Amino acid sequence: xxxxxxxxxxxxxxxxxxxxxxxxxxxxxxxxxxxxxxxxxxxxxxxxxxxxxxxxxxxxxxxxxxxxxxxxxxxxxxxxxxxxxxxxxxxxxxxxxxxxxxxxxxxxxxxxxxxxxxxxxxxxxxxxxxxxxxx
Ligand SMILES: *[C@@H]1O[C@H](CO)[C@@H](O)[C@H](O)[C@H]1NC(C)=O
Numbered sequence: 001x002x003x004x005x006x007x008x009x010x011x012x013x014x015x016x017x018x019x020x021x022x023x024x025x026x027x028x029x030x031x032x033x034x035x036x037x038x039x040x041x042x043x044x045x046x047x048x049x050x051x052x053x054x055x056x057x058x059x060x061x062x063x064x065x066x067x068x069x070x071x072x073x074x075x076x077x078x079x080x081x082x083x084x085x086x087x088x089x090x091x092x093x094x095x096x097x098x099x100x101x102x103x104x105x106x107x108x109x110x111x112x113x114x115x116x117x118x119x120x121x122x123x124x125x126x127x128x129x130x131x132x133x134x135x
Pocket of ligand 1: 034
């Protein structure tokens with residue numbers, strides 16, 4: 001859309017993807033450096049829109065101090081009416097956190113124990129840090 005049209009106030013918006021890697025190549029240092037450059041560029045954006053479960057998104061939002069908009073994706077557990085959902089913090093989601101309470105010796109909701117750890121927007125069981133004063 002922005003390729004052919006400026007915004008309402010005439011700004012030109014460009015979308016750049018320098019690497020064009022296409023798929024992950026484990027162990028290829030050149031490939032890793034290109035991935036890192038992409039993540040760093042994302043972190044410099046004024047506004048960040050990420051896919052659910054995106055490692056690139058998580059790292060970029062963390063180093064950029066950005067609270068991203070996460071695209072809705074029913075396959076990744078997101079099923080809101082709106083196309084995007086604002087993240088509660090810049091922190092990444094820990095997808096597979098511990099869930100066992102050693103004191104009571106059973107499964108527990110580790111997202112309900114302290115006010116600064118909550119379940120993620122993009123996965124029901126994942127955990128992330130939040131600033132409880134900003135919620
Ligand atoms: C490693 O990645 C670079 C950059 O994408 C690519 O040009 C090169 O062919 C890759 N090397 C191997 C061994 O796949």
